[in-house]
Amino acid sequence: QSCFQVSSYSSSMLGGRALQILGLTLPPDGRLLCRFKGEIEQQGIIDEEGHPYCISPLLYETGWISFDVSTDGTNFNRSGEYLSVHPSKADPSFEVTLVNSTLWQNYGTPNMAGQLTMTWNSSLIExxxxxxxxxxxxxxxxxxxxSSSLQAEISYLYSLGRNISNTGDFSFFPQPREKFSMWELGNIRITASSTSEGERNVQSLWSGGHVLAWHLEQSFRDDPSAWAQRKCLQWDDLERKLPDFLDELIDCPCSLAQARADTGRFHTDYSCNIETGSVCTYHPGSVHCVRAVQASSSHGSGQQCCYDNTGALVLTGDSVGGSTPDRAHDWGSPPYGEPPRVPGFSHWLHDVTSFCYCCLWSDLCHVYLNRRPSSGCRRYQPPKAGVVFGNLHFITFDGLSYTFNGRGEYYLFLSTDKNLSIQARTEQLKLKNVAMKENSSDVIEVRTAGDHLQVLRNQKILPFTEQRWMDLQGVFVFAPSPQNVTVIFSSGAAVELRLHEGAMTATVLLPVEFSNHSLGLLGWMNSDPSDDLTTRSGEVISANATQEEIFTFGAAWNISNMSSLFTYDSHYLLDSYFFPLSHDPAFVPAFSLPLKPDDTLAADMLSMCLGEGAQFCIHDTLISRSLAVGNATLRAYQHHQALMEALKPVVSCGWLPTPRNGKKNGTHYLEGKTLSFTCNEGYILYRSTERTCLQEGTWTGEQPYCITAINFLKLNEQNQLLSLWTLSKCL
Structure with a gap:
């Protein structure tokens, strides 16, 4: 069976995009049958020039989808794949835009009426x-x-317009649809008028998913608040019967710095992103939110963590804009087709529509927040980070730094217990490739390719021209730029690769569960740097070993052909790495580089290489004879130090409530922070007026109450009597 590639290579999981099969030309009147996942068959399209196309189908999953084609209706002898993506991550130029999305989502509520408008690129529908x-x-x-189970269903409801001119815009005045009012979540679809109403898997454009306030029954228009209150209470009653999902969620990072640095377990929520200045509609008062990358194992639930402009975690106990967990993870999780694991839709159905009922359309937000309370960060533990940068300088997970200038292929990290392997290929005193795999995940390899990084999945190049994020088998890959790639595994381990001035830096982040389960060049992770240079046999090399001894230690961590995860797709790679020993014994680096007084680089180098990391900067400048290389090394070191600062553990004492009939001054609950309490007029504060978070993770004082003067006197009398009684017992 022959293989083909497609253009475009990605499509929203809602389908409708034409995927051109490259390298194949057919007669315009020929036959083309497309079969997706071995079961979804549909007719393909052949244009006037003989270019064949398959239309991506509507699916309930994301990731690479295999499909094959037949030109005779019987033999499916050509195969390829395309990337099915979360609707919010699809190419926006192929999306139907809902003009004034706030009006669409809140239509029928006070001051929300009039004409609704949508636009699209008319050239995309031929x-x-x-x-x-x-x-x-x-x-x-x-x-x-x-037995019974939930089943996802995306269905055609009705047409808003038939056989209208393809001008790229359409407006209408929505009317209540009693018959379809039970459908409260949906999408707009644009198709050619030649297709039948509701025909599936045809070339089309889709809008984003949204709550269908604009077509709800007349009773919603008559009294939206009362209607929404009923819906909110019905949802609350349903939630009471569903399994509790909160206990299995990971706690939030305590600070915005931690949240942005812990890339193995948390990723930016694009609806509340400080980098793009997006408005945090569902989290007012927050400036940035992140989501846990992995859904919870049992329930497919998700964690969301939001932060204010001071970098503090915002909690629902203090604000309606606080961090809220989700019964259904927004990005879904395998097996995707089973609710509540359908990407996007399950989350909107279980977590967003209810927010509209309770918080946006009625005054029952406390009901919603009672079911979606912030978890806080008391159990959060930041990951440990190890790095290799510059002319092969290593800083282990426990902070030991050394230089190993070997040429070959080595284990950066190996854990047989956790079944995670991260391998490095070095050449000419530089890191060239990193290959990695966890359990049965896809093998991901990242290698330098001129001025950018190239990513391979199972030895095939992954394109990132259309998508920055890819859901793969057991692993996610995020490539925000051609010089920056992050690989995220199911365990929460992550590998960050960055390219600057031709030098690759690899940072490995490991959750604390990997403690005492790590081997390789990045050391034994146990908070003790003295045993980081541990050999395969378990022998510990002194941290004060000579450069020659360290070189011998590093060389022994070479990989074998049987264990290699690397791709050898050229004669050069075969001859240089596959056939010879994976550590080149003939290459011996210079172990010392004395600075000569008459060196022409000396003055500029010494003025550049200052502060922490200067020794690495000087080493690489001298060995490469390049100030740019030395500066790149210094910047890589400084980046790692900033990462370590962001990941410093902090102590949280946990949330404190506001006393009834009183006020709480302060919403920061970390070590050293002090909260003060006051009472409203007519009430007296009983117990502590201030409480301070201690290093042990506990608060000083006692929880205060605001009580009336009469009750205050009664409590004092009771306390005095209790004291006298206790004293009499002691006499």
């Missing part, structure tokens, strides 16, 4: 006339063999 359709999403209970 038809002079189009249909405008509404599709709905729900999760329904299905009974099979005596």
């Amino acid at each position: 038809s002079k006339r189009v249909n405008v359709e509404l599709w709905g999403y729900r999760e329904v209970s299905r009974s099979t063999a005596g």
Whole structure:
């Protein structure tokens, strides 16, 4: 069976995008049958020039989707794959834009009325006339063999416009739809007018998912607050019957710095992103939110953590804009097709529509927050980070630094217990490739390719021209720029690769669960740097070893052909790394580089290489004879130090409530912070007026109460009597 590539290579999981099969030309009147995942068959398209296309189908999952094609209707002898992505991550130029999304989502509530408008790129639908359709999403209970389970359903509901001119915009005045009012979440779809209403898997454009306030029943228009209150209380009653998912969620990082640095377990929530200045609609008062990358194992739930402009974690106990966990992870999780694990839709159904009912359309937000309380950060432990940078300088997870200038392929990190292997290929005193795998995940390899990093999945190049984030088998890959790649594994381990001035830096972040389960060049992670230079046999090399002894230690961590994860896709790589020993014994670096007084680089180098990390900067400047290389090394070291500062553990004493009929001054709950309490007029503060968070993670004082003067006198009398009684017992 022959393989092919497609262009474009990605599509929203809602489907409808034409995927051109490259390297194949067919007669315009020929036959093309496309089969996705071995089960979804549909007719392909052949244009006038003989270019064949398959239309991506509507799916309930993300990731690389395999498909094959037949040109005779029987033999499927050509295969390829495309990337199915979360609707919010699809190419926005292929999306139907809902103009004034706030009006769309809140239509029918006070001051929300009038005409609704949508726009799209008319050139993407090759038809002079189009249909405008509404599709709905729900999760329904299905009974099979005596048991019931939820099943995801995306269905055509009705058309807003038929056979209208394809001008790229459409407006209408929405009317209540009693018959379809039970569908409260959905999408707009634009198709050519030649297609049948509701026909699946045809070339089309989709809007983003949204709450369908604009088509709800007349009773919603008559009294939206009362309608929403009923819905909120119904949701609350349903939540009471569902399994508790909160206990299995990871705690939030305590600070914004930690949240942005812990890339193995948390990733930016694009709806509240400090880097783009997005408005945090669902978290007012926050400036940045992150989501836990992994969904919880049992329930497919997600954690969301939000921070204010001081970098402090915002909690729902203090603000409606606080961090809220999700019953359904926004990005979904395997097995994707089963609710509540459907990417995007399950989250909107279980967590967003209810927010609209309780918080946006009625005054019952306390009901919502009672079911979605912030977890806080008392149990959060930041990861440990190890790095290799510059002309092969290493800083271990426990902070030991050394230089190993070997040429070959080595274990950066190895854990047989956790089944994670991270391997490094070095050449000419530089890091060239990093390959990695955890359990049965895809093998990911990142290598330098001129001025950018190239990513391979199972020895095939991954393109990042359309997508920055990819959901793969057991691993995620995020490439925000051609010089920056982060690989994220299911365990929460992450590998960050950065390229600057031709030099690759690799940072490995490991959760504390990897303590005492790490081997390789980045050391034995146990908070003790003295045993970081541990050999395969368990022998510990002194941290004060000579450069020659360290070189021998590093060389012994070479990999074998049997254990190699690397790609050898050229004669050069085969001859240099595959056939010879994986450590080149003929290459012996210079172990010392004395600075000569008459060196022309000396003055500029010494003025540049200052402060912490100067020794690495000087070493690399001298060995490369390049100030740019030395500066790149210094910057890499400084980046690592900033990362270590961001990941410093902090102590949280946990949230404190505001006394009833009083006020709490302060919302920071970390070590050294002090909260003060006051009472409203007519009330007296009983117990502590201030409480300070101690290093042990406990608060000083006692929880205060605001009570009336009469009750205050009664309590004092009771306390005096209790003291006298206690004293009499002691006499």
